[in-house]
Amino acid sequence: MIRLFPSVPTRALAPSAALVALALALTLSACGGSSSDAAASSSGGSGGTAAKGQKVSVEAKDESCTASASELPSGRHTFSVKNSGGDVTEFYVYAPGDRIVGEVENIGPAISRTLTVDLAPGSYELACKPGMVGKGVRAPLVVSGASASAEPLDAQLTEAVSSYRTYVETQAAALLATTTPFVAAVKAGDAAKARALYSPARLRYESIEPIAESFGDLDPLIDMREDDVTAGTPFVGFHKLEQDLFKTKDIGASGPTADALLANVEKLVALIPSVEITPLTMANGAKSLLDEVAKSKVTGEEERYSRVDLVDFAGNVEGAKTVYTQLRPALEARDASLVKTLDTRFAALQDLLGTHASTKGGKGYVAGSGYVSYDALTPAEVKALAVEVDAISEPLGSIPAAITAA
Amino acid sequence: MTPGHLSRRSLLGLLGGGAAAVGVGGVGGAAVARATETGDDDSGTVAFHGEHQAGITTPAQDRLHFAAFDVTTTSRDELVAMLKEWTAAAEAMCAGRDVGEGGTAGGPAQAPPSDTGEAFGLPAAKLTITVGFGPSLFTDAHGKDRFGIAAQRPAALADLPAFPGDALDPERSGGDLCVQACADDPQVAVHAIRNLARIARGKANVRWSQLGFGRTSTTSTSQSTPRNLMGFKDGTNNLKLEDAGALAKSVWVAPGDGPDWMAGGSYLVARRIRMLIEPWDSTPLAEQERVIGRTKGTGAPIGREKEFDALDLEATGPDGSPLVDEKAHVRLAHPSTNGGAELLRRGYSFTDGTDGLGRLDAGLFFLAYQRDPRAQFVRIQTSLAGRHGDALNEYIQHNGSGLFACPPGVRPGGWWGEGLFATT
Numbered sequence: 001m002i003r004l005f006p007s008v009p010t011r012a013l014a015p016s017a018a019l020v021a022l023a024l025a026l027t028l029s030a031c032g033g034s035s036s037d038a039a040a041s042s043s044g045g046s047g048g049t050a051a052k053g054q055k056v057s058v059e060a061k062d063e064s065c066t067a068s069a070s071e072l073p074s075g076r077h078t079f080s081v082k083n084s085g086g087d088v089t090e091f092y093v094y095a096p097g098d099r100i101v102g103e104v105e106n107i108g109p110a111i112s113r114t115l116t117v118d119l120a121p122g123s124y125e126l127a128c129k130p131g132m133v134g135k136g137v138r139a140p141l142v143v144s145g146a147s148a149s150a151e152p153l154d155a156q157l158t159e160a161v162s163s164y165r166t167y168v169e170t171q172a173a174a175l176l177a178t179t180t181p182f183v184a185a186v187k188a189g190d191a192a193k194a195r196a197l198y199s200p201a202r203l204r205y206e207s208i209e210p211i212a213e214s215f216g217d218l219d220p221l222i223d224m225r226e227d228d229v230t231a232g233t234p235f236v237g238f239h240k241l242e243q244d245l246f247k248t249k250d251i252g253a254s255g256p257t258a259d260a261l262l263a264n265v266e267k268l269v270a271l272i273p274s275v276e277i278t279p280l281t282m283a284n285g286a287k288s289l290l291d292e293v294a295k296s297k298v299t300g301e302e303e304r305y306s307r308v309d310l311v312d313f314a315g316n317v318e319g320a321k322t323v324y325t326q327l328r329p330a331l332e333a334r335d336a337s338l339v340k341t342l343d344t345r346f347a348a349l350q351d352l353l354g355t356h357a358s359t360k361g362g363k364g365y366v367a368g369s370g371y372v373s374y375d376a377l378t379p380a381e382v383k384a385l386a387v388e389v390d391a392i393s394e395p396l397g398s399i400p401a402a403i404t405a406a
Numbered sequence: 407m408t409p410g411h412l413s414r415r416s417l418l419g420l421l422g423g424g425a426a427a428v429g430v431g432g433v434g435g436a437a438v439a440r441a442t443e444t445g446d447d448d449s450g451t452v453a454f455h456g457e458h459q460a461g462i463t464t465p466a467q468d469r470l471h472f473a474a475f476d477v478t479t480t481s482r483d484e485l486v487a488m489l490k491e492w493t494a495a496a497e498a499m500c501a502g503r504d505v506g507e508g509g510t511a512g513g514p515a516q517a518p519p520s521d522t523g524e525a526f527g528l529p530a531a532k533l534t535i536t537v538g539f540g541p542s543l544f545t546d547a548h549g550k551d552r553f554g555i556a557a558q559r560p561a562a563l564a565d566l567p568a569f570p571g572d573a574l575d576p577e578r579s580g581g582d583l584c585v586q587a588c589a590d591d592p593q594v595a596v597h598a599i600r601n602l603a604r605i606a607r608g609k610a611n612v613r614w615s616q617l618g619f620g621r622t623s624t625t626s627t628s629q630s631t632p633r634n635l636m637g638f639k640d641g642t643n644n645l646k647l648e649d650a651g652a653l654a655k656s657v658w659v660a661p662g663d664g665p666d667w668m669a670g671g672s673y674l675v676a677r678r679i680r681m682l683i684e685p686w687d688s689t690p691l692a693e694q695e696r697v698i699g700r701t702k703g704t705g706a707p708i709g710r711e712k713e714f715d716a717l718d719l720e721a722t723g724p725d726g727s728p729l730v731d732e733k734a735h736v737r738l739a740h741p742s743t744n745g746g747a748e749l750l751r752r753g754y755s756f757t758d759g760t761d762g763l764g765r766l767d768a769g770l771f772f773l774a775y776q777r778d779p780r781a782q783f784v785r786i787q788t789s790l791a792g793r794h795g796d797a798l799n800e801y802i803q804h805n806g807s808g809l810f811a812c813p814p815g816v817r818p819g820g821w822w823g824e825g826l827f828a829t830t
Contacts, residue, residue, distance in 0.1 A: 391608030401517030
């Protein structure tokens with residue numbers, strides 16, 4: 001996952017079945033691979049060439065990310081990542097467009113972890129992310145050699161759907177893991193803690209909202225706003241608690257709402273394995289995420305009490321970007337210029353969003369949020385965000401046609 | 407795939423003619439046949455290609471959608487590609503066709519339509535689309551050459567000075583590019599800007615825009631003089647397209663005036679002039695006529711009988727005071743007061759609802775084309791502006807402003823800005 005949000009406590013999650021399977025596969029392949037570090041550790045810097053199947057050692061420091069190889073033959077490789085820095089770090093192997101080929105997270109200082117990935121010929125980037133934020137420190141990696149013949153296009157799409165499913169399940173699990181302590185804090189009457197835990201849970205929800213929307217009533221029950229209330233429907237969900245926490249500042253009677261929210265999130269997580277995902281629903285979902293941004297985030301309408309609209313914004317963008325990166329290999333084969341445009345536009349949007357990141361004590365800081373309060377934005381800054389959102393929405397709308405074209 | 411270039415008008419012929427045929431039998435059928443034979447109908451198109459851009463001296467249509475854009479891309483190639491795409495889209499729209507291959511409803515089901523569609527079935531409505539380049543396209547606020555064209559910035563494209571009494575809103579002023587879309591149907595004008603803005607996404611975005619209705623000047627002797635929102639005839643003495651000599655003298659940039667790429671072009675000054683409608687409406691007729699310098703009913707100059715009677719600025723009344731007030735708008739705007747300087751005006755009335763205090767946010771969206779703004783608009787506005795200038799200033803306020811170099815017309819196969827970008 002591209003973590004846009006540093007302060008979320010990382011996954012003490014119940015791993016999904018898919019993750020368990022993935023973890024098992026990693027463990028097995030790591031055991032089966034060469035355990036020798038000799039070849040890898042001979043070079044202090046990057047630039048070496050590792051032989052097939054040998055371990056690549058990576059030294060992650062706070063300011064550098066040094067791999068023992070910058071060129072590899074195609075095939076399966078295991079990266080042994082040692083954190084020599086002071087911050088908790090994570091390690092990624094990225095294919096072009098920041099498509100995640102593999103990742104290991106939560107590598108504490110002085111800890112080593114391994115990552116095994118199958119690498120096809122092409123250009124990659126290795127990234128260490130001290131503090132687990134931002135784009136990280138990058139190093140190039142070139143993989144060459146005999147290629148398995150290019151995957152058939154439908155196989156690429158199948159792979160995209162399966163990776164996206166893994167992402168959705170991971171996010172859903174994270175949603176549960178962030179909503180649970182939030183709800184607990186509300187019920188315990190700890191308003192300050194609940195306020196700080198509110199936006200982390202929102203980020204997870206926003207990244208998979210189109211999936212939630214496919215379950216009819218669940219999305220409104222979790223995410224309705226006061227304007228959505230009609231005769232006979234009570235105001236419930238995240239935004240009711242937001243109102244209690246940030247506007248009326250009275251959570252004395254919020255317990256039942258909090259319980260209902262958690263129950264609905266649990267229901268959502270349980271239903272996700274049954275959701276049908278196709279390349280088309282993925283692509284349309286990505287577009288709808290950006291449409292959400294255009295409609296209610298960039299206007300500051302969604303989080304009217306907490307003002308953490310930029311967190312939702314980031315969540316929507318992350319969700320859309322993930323769809324795109326999963327579909328990217330298939331798109332590359334069909335519409336290379338669309339890929340070029342989207343690479344540029346996503347980078348521009350995320351860079352712009354990044355300029356509004358905030359840290360504790362900084363201007364516009366909202367407890368628990370990685371971004372400034374919506375109120376801290378000038379009209380010109382809001383317009384700049386709106387312009388970027390419009391600019392990406394058009395090429396994003398071209399994905400469905402590109403992937404359904406023969 | 408559906409057939410590509412099914413034009414909006416041929417579809418109109420099929421749909422509209424078909425509907426008519428149901429109603430009146432053979433007559434509808436004949437109408438379809440006629441439309442097909444001539445490739446046109448009576449909706450009217452204005453030629454897109456030519457020596458000059460359409461929309462300057464071509465007879466003023468009734469509706470306007472004007473937009474100024476900020477260019478956000480830093481890539482010259484992207485900007486050029488966008489201008490080419492704009493030209494192709496404009497050419498299609500001015501001919502009454504949809505934008506793009508699939509148009510409104512003929513493209514792939516999973517792709518956004520290449521035309522936004524709200525003009526589908528409507529006639530071309532004499533649509534003209536006119537493009538201009540603002541000073542800020544050439545050099546940024548720090549004087550930096552943005553696209554390698556700074557050396558091609560004409561001296562005549564000098565930033566307008568600040569005039570006394572201006573209350574310019576930055577959000578309604580400036581712009582790297584402008585597009586003036588005029589048509590006899592507001593939906594067609596809006597459609598034109600909307601499609602160009604959509605093509606521009608990621609490369610340029612709308613900085614501000616203005617809708618206009620009711621042309622407030624006459625650019626042809628074939629047109630009658632309209633009234634502006636003050637209720638006065640406007641544009642009586644405007645330059646007319648029939649007077650080629652005057653156009654050559656005052657509107658079209660001549661070879662040698664500046665960089666070659668502007669020859670055949672013209673400079674546009676756009677001003678959003680809000681009228682203080684409520685005070686004006688409670689002003690006595692005699693005062694209104696004194697302020698303007700013309701009678702409200704016929705439009706004749708004060709002291710004369712008919713609209714087109716010559717303005718006599720020397721005439722005095724029985725008491726020896728000038729018939730046309732010393733501060734009357736017509737006097738201070740007149741060429742004789744300004745060293746012969748004249749403008750081709752092409753403005754529109756606008757009403758943007760009310761201002762929150764219950765007052766009409768309305769006025770004149772002033773558009774004037776000229777050969778050199780320094781010698782023309784700036785000269786005239788200097789006469790008019792300020793407390794000691796035009797008596798009208800008590801009832802108006804300039805709150806938006808833009809200046810643009812409108813290149814010459816596009817030849818078939820060419821594109822807007824070709825001359826500018828080809829020379830650098």
